[in-house]
Amino acid sequence: MHVVLAGGGTAGHIEPALALADALRRENPDVGITALGTSKGLETKLVPARGYELALIPAVPLPRKPTPELMTVPGRLRGTIREAAAVLERTNAACLVGFGGYVALPGYLAAKRAGVPIVVHEANARPGLANKIGARYTRHVAVSTPDSKLRNARYIGIPLRRAIATLDRAAEREKARAAFGLDPGRPTLLVFGGSQGARRLNETLAATAERLLASGVQVLHAAGPNNELTITPPPGAPPYVVLPYLERMDLAYAAADMVLCRAGAMTCAELSAVGLPAAYVPLPIGNGEQRLNAQPVVKAGGGLLVDDADLTPDWIADHVLPVLTDPQRLYAMGRAAAEFGRRDADEALVRMVHEAVAAAHA
Structure with missing residues (x-):
């Protein structure tokens, strides 16, 4: 055939x-x-x-x-x-x-x-x-x-991809966090905006970094190959790792507890399949399909949805931080995402x- x-x-x-x-x-x-x-x-x-x-x-x-x-x-x-x-x-x-x-x-x-x-x-x-x-x-x-x-x-x-569809996040977590220079035990936020990054996400996270780190959250941030982003955590603070691009998304997913990202169809499908809760920020251009991509998993309880214009440091502090610092909410949202995912x-x-x-x- x-x-x-x-x-x-x-x-x-x-x-x-x-x-x-x-x-x-x-x-x-x-x-x-x-x-x-x-x-x-x-x-x-x-x-x-x-x-x-x-x-x-x-x-x-x-x-x-x-x-x-x-x-x-x-x-x-x-x-x-x-x-x-x-x-x-x-x-x-x-x-x-x-x-x-x-x-x-x-x-x-x-x-x-x-x-x-x-x-x-x-x-x-x-x-x-x-x-x-x-x-x-x-x-x-x-x-x-x-x-x-x-x-x-x-x-x-x-x-x-098979590496995503068969990923066991819990089994790979320690190895994945070590690969990125992250602390093995801290709540971890993964941030990415597609292969080229997303300026809006980068700028908002830079303005929120101090509050995230002060709350004990570490960050793995793919800023994009053409975007400059430098975050220097103070002594004793959790790591904030900035990379231009993530070659191994399976390792990034294994390292993360929650994701802040756009809402492309592949992104929504992958995060749901591996049981990762996410705060989805649909692109504010085009025909609105990114919002539609994210709505089903958000409705199922596996994520949050915020308009690009409403993504601010205060929104992250009020909505993302409470999830990241509450293991029970993280577990519940991750399970809801996994039950929806295929x-x-x-x-x-x-x-x-x-x-x-x-x-x-x-």
């Missing part, structure tokens, strides 16, 4: 696709995997690094909503659809699995014309245009939130692939 994955552009599309690829290979080491991508996306680095074939097709940006620009898409898509179809034919694809992004729509259209079974996975609470269209062509639609309005939606969560989405999506292939041959 050969499976073609269509989900290039951003890590939010690529990582779930690669997690599915890994799960397919665990089940059957001989399965063929090809990822569709463009020359401008992160897939040019991430896909080959994981050992999978990457087939490049032209990028056709899609409007987020139906607009007059949408009328020009079919003409711009024709060549891209032909190239996607050529990949399906060359690989004798048994199934195409789309994750959204620039390459998903031509992948869906090419697969529909060729009679190749389609599976759709939508990571965000608010689906993109490509997946809305793809969901019309298949009954096999996987989503990351239980209240998704996407057609034929089946809630499975987001396929995660660690087996990769295996559930593998089953959907087999269902789609079997249905096509029934």
